[in-house]
Amino acid sequence: MKRGLLVYNVNTDVIVDGRRQDMTSNGGTIWRYDHAASCKSSVYLFYDVSYYWLVLFLPISGHERFPSSDTIRADIVGQPSLLELSGSDVAVGDTVQFSATVKDTAGCDLDSANAGWSSDDPNIASVDASGVVRGESLGSTTIHASAASINASAPVIVYAQGNDQIALQNNISNDNAVVLLDGKQPSGCVNDGVYRGSTGVDVDNVLPSNSCSSEVVVMSNDNALEIVSPVSVWTEAAGDQLTVDLKDPLSLPLRIWSVHGDHQLVQQKAGADLVWANVAFGDSHAGIIFPAEFTDKTGDADPTKSYAYCNLHMDIIQDIGYEPGKLNVYYVDRVLQTSANAVGAWCGTFGMGGIILIENTAPISTLAHEVGHASSLQHVDAVDLDADGNPDFERWTNVMSTGSDPAITPTFTEGQAFRVNVNEISFLNAIGVRNGITRNCAVGEHNRTCPAVTLDLSND
Numbered sequence: 460m461k462r463g464l465l466v467y468n469v470n471t472d473v474i475v476d477g478r479r480q481d482m483t484s485n486g487g488t489i490w491r492y493d494h495a496a497s498c499k500s501s502v503y504l505f506y507d508v509s510y511y512w513l514v515l516f517l518p519i520s521g522h523e524r525f526p527s528s529d530t531i532r533a534d535i536v537g538q539p540s541l542l543e544l545s546g547s548d549v550a551v552g553d554t555v556q557f558s559a560t561v562k563d564t565a566g567c568d569l570d571s572a573n574a575g576w577s578s579d580d581p582n583i584a585s586v587d588a589s590g591v592v593r594g595e596s597l598g599s600t601t602i603h604a605s606a607a608s609i610n611a612s613a614p615v616i617v618y619a620q621g622n623d624q625i626a627l628q629n630n631i632s633n634d635n636a637v638v639l640l641d642g643k644q645p646s647g648c649v650n651d652g653v654y655r656g657s658t659g660v661d662v663d664n665v666l667p668s669n670s671c672s673s674e675v676v677v678m679s680n681d682n683a684l685e686i687v688s689p690v691s692v693w694t695e696a697a698g699d700q701l702t703v704d705l706k707d708p709l710s711l712p713l714r715i716w717s718v719h720g721d722h723q724l725v726q727q728k729a730g731a732d733l734v735w736a737n738v739a740f741g742d743s744h745a746g747i748i749f750p751a752e753f754t755d756k757t758g759d760a761d762p763t764k765s766y767a768y769c770n771l772h773m774d775i776i777q778d779i780g781y782e783p784g785k786l787n788v789y790y791v792d793r794v795l796q797t798s799a800n801a802v803g804a805w806c807g808t809f810g811m812g813g814i815i816l817i818e819n820t821a822p823i824s825t826l827a828h829e830v831g832h833a834s835s836l837q838h839v840d841a842v843d844l845d846a847d848g849n850p851d852f853e854r855w856t857n858v859m860s861t862g863s864d865p866a867i868t869p870t871f872t873e874g875q876a877f878r879v880n881v882n883e884i885s886f887l888n889a890i891g892v893r894n895g896i897t898r899n900c901a902v903g904e905h906n907r908t909c910p911a912v913t914l915d916l917s918n919d
């Protein structure tokens with residue numbers, strides 16, 4: 460068995476066709492590395508465990524086993540063939556980092572640290588040796604980067620440091636309202652900026668945008684959600700003001716039917732569930748309240764028959780009752796679902812968006828959860844991963860986690876509070892309580908018109 464150690468310094472001058480070179484090991488074996496197959500860094504350790512051969516490019520930043528006995532792969536610093544430049548517009552006196560991406564002929568990233576930087580007009584925007592662009596005065600110019608013999612350029616607009624404001628009128632509880640602002644920059648529609656305030660928020664300088672109109676959404680505990688779109692007040696100058704006149708919260712009426720059990724106890728239970736739902740939707744800035752009326756039908760219910768299966772909703776309607784234009788909530792002994800531990804159900808998937816079934820012993824969060832479904836929300840645990848792919852605890856404890864989760868707290872995200880208002884199929888819109896802009900924002904959708912389902916607004 461051969462053992463040995465071989466240290467190579469890669470000589471880029473002898474690379475054949477830019478990315479290949481044959482190397483001879485100290486055992487006489489010829490190894491070929493083929494960089495076109497890989498964009499790995501040049502500082503790699505490769506080893507073949509069957510012969511204990513090591514080829515070492517120092518310093519080491521990674522290692523892997525040989526894919527075969529005579530082929531190794533590494534990355535040689537080839538000649539730059541592509542330069543990409545990115546950055547954003549900047550306010551006077553502010554800085555922004557521009558970045559240059561340099562690739563070689565194989566499309567592999569090269570070190571961009573040696574890129575050179577320049578500005579067409581340093582009096583408008585200057586740039587330093589590391590690509591930091593500073594707004595010097597109002598106007599626009601072009602930033603250039605170069606690496607070897609290739610160049611790239613990108614326009615930059617330098618805009619005013621502004622004191623544009625969004626004023627809030629008639630904030631009922633003077634709560635810390637949430638203001639979502641789209642497309643603050645003049646080019647491109649960035650995702651929502653999130654601001655908090657009770658009487659208004661300072662949004663710096665919002666620029667007129669030809670594609671975003673810098674839409675504004677205001678959500679507060681005790682006011683209805685407001686969408687201002689398009690917004691026409693924004694100019695390139697400082698001092699613009701948008702006033703948003705907040706309205707009363709929307710009322711989503713419930714008719715609560717006691718079907719099985721002791722009516723007084725059921726009413727107590729339903730009342731507690733209702734308070735919990737109001738807290739969840741209120742604290743989460745949905746701007747919706749749930750006026751409810753209770754009806755005792757325990758005497759009418761056939762105790763030997765389950766009225767609690769969505770398939771049998773005609774039985775419920777005929778035997779117990781149904782009030783159109785309201786969410787009809789039936790408290791029963793048992794909700795029959797395909798899943799044995801179902802404690803509640805919204806019957807929208809059976810064509811009855813106005814029917815909710817709740818078990819008398821269901822967890823207190825069940826009513827809010829089913830009202831969430833009636834308001835177009837889906838479970839969040841299906842997309843319940845953070846940026847690293849790990850479970851996101853905040854969403855895991857969200858009202859729209861599946862009912863089996865033990866740690867549910869009365870929280871929705873800003874995206875969910877938005878969706879219960881604007882989604883076309885939300886019961887609010889279906890019964891005409893709300894008459895405003897509607898959209899169809901799926902649970903994972905995050906763009907200019909649909910906020911993310913990530914931010915818990917209930918804690919502050």
Ligand SMILES: [Zn+2]
Nearest residue numbers: 828832861862
């Ligand atoms: Zn559910």
